[in-house]
Amino acid sequence: MISIIVPVYNVENYLGKCLDSLINQTYKDIEIICINDGSTDNSLNILREYEQIDSRIIIIDQKNGGLSDARNIGLKEAAGEYIMFVDSDDWIDLETCQKALEAMLKYSTDIVMWSYIREYENKSLPKSIFDNNIYFDKKDTVNKIYRRLFGLYKEELSQPENADALVTVWGKLYKSELILKNNIRFIDTKKIGTCEDALFNMEVFKNVKSSYFINSCFYHYRKINTSVTSRYREDLYIKWDNLYELMNKQIEDNDLGLIFNEALSNRIALNMIDLGLNVTYSNKNTRDNCYELKKILKNSKVSKAVKNIDLQYFPIHWKIFFYFIKRNRIFPVYMMLIIMNKLRGII
Structure with missing residues (x-):
């Protein structure tokens, strides 16, 4: 049953x-x-x-x-x-x-x-x-499914929208x-x-x-427009910090190695999109929202992940976004997030 x-x-x-x-x-x-x-x-x-x-x-x-x-x-x-x-x-x-x-x-x-x-x-x-029906043995399940739960790795970054x-x-x-x-x-x-x-x-x-x-x-x-994902959550980046700790603990406890660490780092960097979009859902003014973005980017886990993420696999619009993030150009980042938010209601 x-x-x-x-x-x-x-x-x-x-x-x-x-x-x-x-x-x-x-x-x-x-x-x-x-x-x-x-x-x-x-x-x-x-x-x-x-x-x-x-x-x-x-x-x-x-x-x-x-x-x-x-x-x-x-x-x-x-x-x-x-x-x-x-x-x-x-x-x-x-x-x-x-x-x-x-x-x-x-x-x-x-x-x-x-x-x-x-x-x-x-x-x-x-x-x-995936493009075909696929059987995964124990090794492939660990390397291709379990690992991907932590984040994308190398060529997988060419499709960042498939992260989850x-x-x-x-x-x-x-x-x-x-x-x-x-x-x-x-x-x-x-x-x-x-x-x-x-x-x-x-x-x-x-x-x-x-x-x-x-x-x-x-x-x-x-996909409903009134989804919980489009409501502002003030403490989201703090809670995600707790999430990353739990994921990192699993990597350490199970001795999963560097590839898993890099995948998690990529997840943290890519999540800047959702953390940034969350900021745009607030009723604060542009100046306050940019300050909030700057505060998130100062988080040690986020700043390290953004610094280390490899842009070579990204589509062009993702490269542009992370180009500005890596250089701490907050206002262009914020404007791109505003555009993304508007497009989400159309695409």
Whole structure:
């Protein structure tokens, strides 16, 4: 049986499409664990309506504890031999469970992965991760998947927009025992800001014997303009400093070496884009925002990573951005971030 864990919070406009894609899976031996995380809209009523339609739906109603807490509750309740995560504003193709399980059984792997489509209001954009179906043995899983969770390396920097393409917990089928016997859980984002998926998968993939990638877009990731990523978070760069410490500790504790260190350094440098965009979401004036950017760049981890990142692989617009950052030209950096922010609403 596959346990599908679905955290639910204020998604009344999208929840039906998500649940329809789950109850109509061609593979029928599933349980759908829906954790209502203190929704204040009609989400819980929608869940109860679907519960009457399909007995495989299990509803857990709790006070708001955040995404990590909701997923951890789902893991505690999961009874299946396999685990899949689906966010409640997204949906999956109807043959997803069947295709993923077939691959897992055929290749005797611990994890099966697949690509996704970014679903905007007026268009759909497939995300390319690898060009073919690929089997990864233990060594390749460590060097090509596990390492990439820390950051991009060398030629991978030619596609910096793919930095977190493998990080998400959705778009994967896990063997339950891999998670449960290693007591792997999601960390509270109050400590790290974001990237709870990356830390979870780091714990998982370091224990994986083999994995398999299906070059098909089974998952549909809904891009909503009101996403949490477009809200200003004053302490984000401080929380990400905590995140980098946890990632660095994993490198040191597991003696992962220089390539992993360089990958993490590249992540820290590339994250200047998101930290900078976060600054533009504030209601402060240009002068104050530029001061905030300057303060972030003075952070020892950030300044070292920016100094060391190799620009030779970057597309031209990324080279220009980091050219200004490396020379501490704050105002041009800020103006480029403003343009990026505006383009995000168009592209």
